[in-house]
Amino acid sequence: MGLFGSVKKRLTIQLIGICLEEDGCNIQVERFKNSKMTYSNRKSFLIESKEVLSKEIINYLNILQGEHEQTYVVLFLNTLGQGAIPGCDEGIYEKFGVDKNGIKSVCIDNRFTIYASLIDINWADKIFKKVGLDFIFSPFLILNAYIDKNNDTKEVKLYILNTNNGLTMMVKNGRKLLYASFFNVAKEQDLLLEDFENTETQSAVNLEEELFDEFDIDSDETNDDMQELDDEIDYENNSEYSSLSGKDLRFVKYLDASLKEFYDNDLYDSQFVTKVKIYDDAGMHKDVIKYIENDLLLDTSAENINLLNMVIEVAKEEVLSYA
Amino acid sequence: MHSFIKPRKKKIIDDMSSLWIIFIILMSLGLIGFGVYINYKSSFYIKMLESDYLKQQSIEENVKSLRRDIQIFSMQKELETEVKQSNLVLKESVKSLFDLVPDQVTLTDVIMERDSLILKGYSASKESYSLLLEPPLKSIFDESHASFSIDNRGFYRFVSKNVMNINRGIVDE
Numbered sequence: 001m002g003l004f005g006s007v008k009k010r011l012t013i014q015l016i017g018i019c020l021e022e023d024g025c026n027i028q029v030e031r032f033k034n035s036k037m038t039y040s041n042r043k044s045f046l047i048e049s050k051e052v053l054s055k056e057i058i059n060y061l062n063i064l065q066g067e068h069e070q071t072y073v074v075l076f077l078n079t080l081g082q083g084a085i086p087g088c089d090e091g092i093y094e095k096f097g098v099d100k101n102g103i104k105s106v107c108i109d110n111r112f113t114i115y116a117s118l119i120d121i122n123w124a125d126k127i128f129k130k131v132g133l134d135f136i137f138s139p140f141l142i143l144n145a146y147i148d149k150n151n152d153t154k155e156v157k158l159y160i161l162n163t164n165n166g167l168t169m170m171v172k173n174g175r176k177l178l179y180a181s182f183f184n185v186a187k188e189q190d191l192l193l194e195d196f197e198n199t200e201t202q203s204a205v206n207l208e209e210e211l212f213d214e215f216d217i218d219s220d221e222t223n224d225d226m227q228e229l230d231d232e233i234d235y236e237n238n239s240e241y242s243s244l245s246g247k248d249l250r251f252v253k254y255l256d257a258s259l260k261e262f263y264d265n266d267l268y269d270s271q272f273v274t275k276v277k278i279y280d281d282a283g284m285h286k287d288v289i290k291y292i293e294n295d296l297l298l299d300t301s302a303e304n305i306n307l308l309n310m311v312i313e314v315a316k317e318e319v320l321s322y323a
Numbered sequence: 324m325h326s327f328i329k330p331r332k333k334k335i336i337d338d339m340s341s342l343w344i345i346f347i348i349l350m351s352l353g354l355i356g357f358g359v360y361i362n363y364k365s366s367f368y369i370k371m372l373e374s375d376y377l378k379q380q381s382i383e384e385n386v387k388s389l390r391r392d393i394q395i396f397s398m399q400k401e402l403e404t405e406v407k408q409s410n411l412v413l414k415e416s417v418k419s420l421f422d423l424v425p426d427q428v429t430l431t432d433v434i435m436e437r438d439s440l441i442l443k444g445y446s447a448s449k450e451s452y453s454l455l456l457e458p459p460l461k462s463i464f465d466e467s468h469a470s471f472s473i474d475n476r477g478f479y480r481f482v483s484k485n486v487m488n489i490n491r492g493i494v495d496e
Contacts, residue, residue: 106325
């Protein structure tokens, strides 16, 4: 940290963490001086569409930015076009079928690569054009920050970051990433129930391919497995979990599908997962944990978190270490 | 950097403060420049003043020496007139001395000094000296002594010493 960095440390740094959802926008503001928090505020706005920021939000953010020069606007990216893959070599993109030219990637500690499609990054840039953006964080980065913070065991464990509209999963063996996936649980683009059942307007295969492309999963290999899964568990008619809402239900289904994908796909170094750790920002139903423990036979622990706290913490580290 | 995008560049100070800082920097630069200019100018004037002072000193000395010269010249002039006058006086006194000497007295030596007159000569008789020469000598000089001796031919040889007490009538140098 040079002179600029040490001066910066003494200035008030304002970090604005933003999480955009389908119908709302959560904004958390924290101010730091000499690495100590001097102000914290959280505000939620209703939005009509995820494509446009309301004037109210733009005004709020611009007023905040006007108050402090050292303001960093941080977006938690929860769009579908992103993922994480083990390793940082050049060859991994081809191995996992990721189009290198259509993404922006960041290598984390030389252990794994997180990426997001340029379309999604441009989308974020576009809707924040009137405000300005400083950081766009992948949910994998945030989940990894939680994992590193808790300095978890060396065993194979499934980590889940449950946010209002997204489900981020990472299977790690100690510090090594084995598998990662991201799902949107807010939208009704339900791969297993809806899309496969309503094939009137679009063929199931097309839709499936489209979705799998976004997840960067080799659709040919998993097609059959997913179909099987769909056949095996009829979630909606299962009385045991009838209390689960659509979102929680999708959580369960995606978790199921992901584990299956992890075990069956040769791309991944499939090791047996016995434990699940859930970082919950959305307040999920107790039955979800019950389901995971009883039906998937996984030792589950859950922790309630405030997602934007970690987003801001990671941003703070970025600001201070890259000053 | 773990973000998908790079953060926007931040200014350490806001626009108004940077304007102020630029203004203050410009002002202080101007002041420093002005100070340097004044310093340069004043040292220039100080140097000029010093050289003028030296010049003035040399001129004063010149004037002094000229004054001394003038004094010397005026003194020389005075001396000259004095010498001329004293020569004149001397000339007259020699003339009057010879007028004073009667025919019976013959002078062999006349030693004339500033305040004394020594006469040596022959006289036919003591009386001719004491009657004809001594009275005018006594009237001129304060003291007048004469000593006599007789030589082979029977003439009286006399030495008359006449002294004038003060520098009466003679201008001091």
